[in-house]
Amino acid sequence: MTPWRTLARTVLARPAAAPVPPVDRETASSLAGRLEAGAQTPLGRSLAVLHIDAGSCGGCEVELRSLRRAVYDLERFGVCFVASPRHADVLLATGPVTRNLVEALELAHAAMPDPKLVVALGDCAVDGGVFKGSYAIAGGVGTTLPVDLLISGCPPAPERILAGLRALLEANARSRPGISSR
Amino acid sequence: MSRYCSDDRWVMTAVDATYWQQATRAIAAGDATLLSLWGEPGRIHMAVFDNAIVVISLDCPNGLYPSVGASHPPAIRLERAARDLFGLDPVGLPDARPWLDHGANPTAYPFLPVEGESLHQIPVGPVHAGVIEPGHFRFTADGETVVRLEQRLGYVHKGIDRLMHGATVARAARLAGRTSGDSTVAYALAFVSAVEMALGIAPPPRAVWLRGVMAELERVANHLGDFGAICNDAAFTIMLAHCGMLREGVLRCAAECFGHRLMMDCVVPGGVAADLAGDAPIRTLIDAIRARFPALVDLYDKTASLQDRTVGTGRVSAELARQFAAGGIVGRASGRDFDARRSIPYPPYDQLHFEVPVLHEGDVNARVWIRIKEIEQSLSMLEQMLNALPTGDIRVACEPHRSAEGVAMTEAFRGDVLVWLRIDEAGHIDRCHMRDASWFQWPLLEAAIEGNIVADFPLCNKSFNCSYSGHDL
Known part of the structure; x- marks a missing residue:
């Protein structure tokens, strides 16, 4: 096959993206309540996410990367990954927060403009996971930063991460009347 | 002695x-x-x-x-x-600086001194721009040309060695499977092989072959991901899209066959955790990759703008690859003919027919081609294993009751994983050491980028794809 035919087929093919999964309503409701209670200024309809690996084994990163590829196509929901904390609405952290990364995590969070949200992704980020009790970890993102959303799993499957991030979008939109996520 | x-x-x-x-x-x-x-x-x-x-x-x-x-x-x-x-x-060690221990003041680390006119430094990390692991790269550049890269790692040091001490074999296997998450099968396999060797336990033949199936699925998934990601770093995003779809197919197949997309905790002491109900999903997967992969390889090979970025970029000399005993892709793209599956054969590979591709150019292009050829070899091995899959049990009891030592080496997608361990009299892990291939590949990345332009670092780095977590432990 000539390369041009591959390119042409790619352009003409139907999108590979999977059907849109439902939003996790329960998580969305509880999040909306918390966002309102915290007098958090809503961020609007899309979220710019900064990923920080705070000691992950790399498993969560595998699934985060899956989420960004054609099949899950995260960006169609208005969630995009950004390179700098200056551009980020959401800090999405994985890993049990190693002592060697506490400072970097705190500095990155401090560099983000307000309002900002923190998501702890994966069992390690929730409470240290399989590495709980080690001298080398702080033990979960909550030990270092105020966490708005926990997404458990080892690693959480892309559908689960997607449900969590869409709940975040929904809750964020609900806490500002007149704007709704699709 | x-x-x-x-x-x-x-x-x-x-x-x-x-x-x-x-x-x-x-x-x-x-x-x-x-x-x-x-x-x-x-x-x-x-x-x-x-x-x-x-x-x-x-x-x-x-x-x-x-x-x-x-x-x-x-x-x-x-x-x-x-x-x-x-x-x-x-x-007699000339370097007195710590490595994994960052101490109370991590920013006080003394990088090697750099002197010279018109040099500037670019610090990168540990917080990176993409969805990758954390490490620090200190570039010294003369204009656009990198004259030195110094790495600082250890950011994801989790204290795995200490956690292993006193752990039951079952818990230790879970830890081993989370040393480098993208190589969870290879790590779990190396760990349980060392345990089984120490205790003189032979896992059932079906389990041994299923482990092989899992290991090759893991390799195919990772090589596909790397192939797409390397091209993406040369702004050729179509390859990332196509490889991403193929790769997703592998992960879904793994979930369907073994119950977990990355096959975490599927390799257990004494055998495997889940039996393969039917091989149809894997055969369908092999057919799907064979139908679509050659066109992507052709696209890679015939796109001049892409070749312009990968050919001749980030060379690693054969001499350095030999001296550092660089395993995996990095070694085999620089003439080092070593693959644990063949060099220190372990079952089921001692009964499979496969070639170990070796190239000599040592550049990004060679590392891409090693991956392409290994995907083809892995698909062939998967087919061979499915055709000859033994029947029977998938697990035997593995309860240690005496002190013993064991060592094992497996070939992960990025290179050989070595595990040495000692079990104490109570049957717990006394000491377990795991050495990722990255230990000997990271230093070669410092050599590969020398004389290249800063903008080619992502390409070089991705073509190595070293593990941070596997190295930092």
């Missing part, structure tokens, strides 16, 4: 300082290959490849031992790590 355990492929021996220094000289001269070096309280160990894997152990009650790194640079980071973790001081 007393020899206390051996079979065809492994020898474990306690030695004195004189023998230790003789071994060091042999390694430095290139007569033997350093596989790893690690400590425990009051004792230092070294694994050497010399037709078999030889583990030599030296008692150092005063905490001192003759440095290997002083005459053989690949050992330097291992010795710095052993000093951080166990307080063992390598006498």
Whole structure:
């Protein structure tokens, strides 16, 4: 096959993206309540996410990367990954927060403009996971930063991460009347 | 010196300082290959490849031992790590800086001094721009040209060695499977193989072959991901999209067959956790990849703008690959003909037909081609394994009840994983050392980027795809 035919087929093919999964309503409701209670200024309809690996084994990163590829196509929901904390609405952290990364995590969070949200992704980020009790970890993102959303799993499957991030979008939109996520 | 355990492929021996220094000289001269070096309280160990894997152990009650790194640079980071973790001081090691231990003031780390006119430095990390692991890269550049890269790693040090101490074999297997998440099968396999060797347990034949199936699925998934990601770093995003879809197919197939997309905790001591109900999903997957992959390879090979970025970029010399015993893709793209599946054969690979692709150019393009060829080999191996899959049990009891030592090496997608462990009398892990291929690949990345432009670093880095977590432990 000539390369041009591959390119042409790619352009003409139907999108590979999977059907849109439902939003996790329960998580969305509880999040909306918390966002309102915290007098958090809503961020609007899309979220710019900064990923920080705070000691992950790399498993969560595998699934985060899956989420960004054609099949899950995260960006169609208005969630995009950004390179700098200056551009980020959401800090999405994985890993049990190693002592060697506490400072970097705190500095990155401090560099983000307000309002900002923190998501702890994966069992390690929730409470240290399989590495709980080690001298080398702080033990979960909550030990270092105020966490708005926990997404458990080892690693959480892309559908689960997607449900969590869409709940975040929904809750964020609900806490500002007149704007709704699709 | 007393020899206390051996079979065809492994020898474990306690030695004195004189023998230790003789071994060091042999390694430095290139007569033997350093596989790893690690400590425990009051004792230092070294694994050497010399037709078999030889583990030599030296008692150092005063905490001192003759440095290997002083005459053989690949050992330097291992010795710095052993000093951080166990307080063992390598006498004669020129580098006194810590490695994994960042201490109370992490920003105070003294990078190597750089002097010269019109040089500037670019610090990158540990917080990176993409969805990747954390590490720090300190570039010194002359205009656009990198004249030196110095890495600083250890950010994801989780204290795995300490967590292993006193752990049950079952818990330790879970830890091993989370040492480098993208290689969870290869790590779990190396760990349980070392346990089974120590205890003299033979897993059922069906389990052995299913482990092989899992390991090759893992390799195909990772190589597909890398192939797409390398092209993406040259702004050729269509390849990332196509490889991403193929890769997703592999992960879904793994979930369907073994219950977990990455196959975490599927390889367990004594066998495997889940049986393969039917091989149809894997056969469908093989057909799907074979139908679509060749067009992507063709696209890669015939796109001049992409070739312009990968050919000749980030060269690693054969001499460096040999000296550092670079495993996996990095070694085989630079003429080092080593693959644990064939060089230290373990089942089921001793019964499979496959080629180990080796290239000599040592550039990004060669590392891409090694991956392409290995995907083809893995698909063939998967087919062979499905055709000859034994029937029967998938697990035997594995309850340690005596002290024993074991060592094993498996071939992960990025290179060989070495595991050495000792089980205590209560049947718990006393000490477990795991050495990722990245230990010997990271330093070569520093060499590969030299003389290249800063903008080609992502390409070089991705073509290596070293593990941070597997290295930082």
